[in-house]
Amino acid sequence: MINLRRFRSIRVHLNASQMLDAGRLQEEPAWYRAVSSIPPTTSLVRTTPPQLRERKNPWTKNHRPSRMYMPQKIEYPEDKLRTQFYRDHPWELARPRILVENDGKDYLKYDWSKMPQKGKPLDGESVVQRQLWLREHIPDMSAERAYDVARKEFYDLRLQEDIERRIAIEEARACGATFGKTYLELGIEMEEKYLEQWRKDTIAFILKRRQRQSTFKVIEFTPASAEEGFIPASEAEEGEGGETAGAEKAATATPYPLFT
Incomplete structure (x- = not known):
């Protein structure tokens, strides 16, 4: 038998x-x-x-991770003012805004001693900067008072813009200009179209259901004059098309579709 020990690396x-x-x-x-x-x-x-043992629950209620290496939150004085303004005026966020600047220092060219600025459209940022200017340059000016002053100036300028826009439209129409339908008119037309289609579908559904009910109805032989609600032939001729009219009446009286 071969001795394998001689082939060990330490004995070579x-x-x-x-x-x-x-x-x-x-x-x-x-x-x-x-x-x-x-x-x-x-x-x-x-x-x-050596393997380090991992903790199953690294953080407990009594032991929280250290915030020493967590970056601090960057806050500016304008942040709270913007939050307050857009919370009170959510539709201002729907207005288009111009974010392109010429040299990146356009804010240095504005004078916020007044609300309107040359080259800058009126928006929520105008109210914020105007409020900051009032608090910095007017003594004993509280945040609520500065917000009320800036907000009233904003309302006046926005009303002035609406009046100017309305007058411009009237002048253009007086000179022969034509404008398309407004979004409100287009929405009303779409709603009327949908309601008309719903009325037709409801009438067709009511007629189909009545036909199905009459198919499975058990008919018993009774004298016509003895039936309750008997209608003479003369009155039936006068009410020609009564089934369709009744379906239309039921459809108009039903506030919601009857599809189940």
Whole structure:
């Protein structure tokens, strides 16, 4: 049986030395001096580095993560003013805004001692900057008072713009200009179209349901004059098309579709 111990890496250099002494090797192998200077390790067991135990619940109620390395929140004085204004005037956010600037320093060219600015449309930012100017340059000016003053100036200018726009439309129409339908008129037309289609569908559904009910109705032979609600032939001729009229009446009296 072959002894496997002699093939261990730590005995390779020793076996080669014994073979050289016994004359079985005529010359030193190329690796002989290198292995002699840097011998292999004596232990063949590879040690694993210690593993740190992970916590199942890293943070509890009594132990919160440190905020030392958390970036601080950047806040400006204008943030609260913008939040207050757009909370009171949500429809101002729907107006288009121009965000392009010439040199990035357009705000330095504005004089907020007055609300209207040259080259800047009226918007919520005008109210914010006007409110800041009032609080900085007028003594004993509270935040609520500055907001009321800036807001009233904003309302006056917005009303002036609406009047100018209305007058411009009237002048254009007086000179022969024609304008299309407004969004309100288009919306009313679409609503009327949908209601008309709903009325037709409801009438068709009522007629179809009545026909289905009459198909499965059990007919018993009784004298026509004895039936309750008997209508003579003369009155029936006068009410020609009464079924359709009754369906239309039921459809108009029903506030919601009868589809179930």
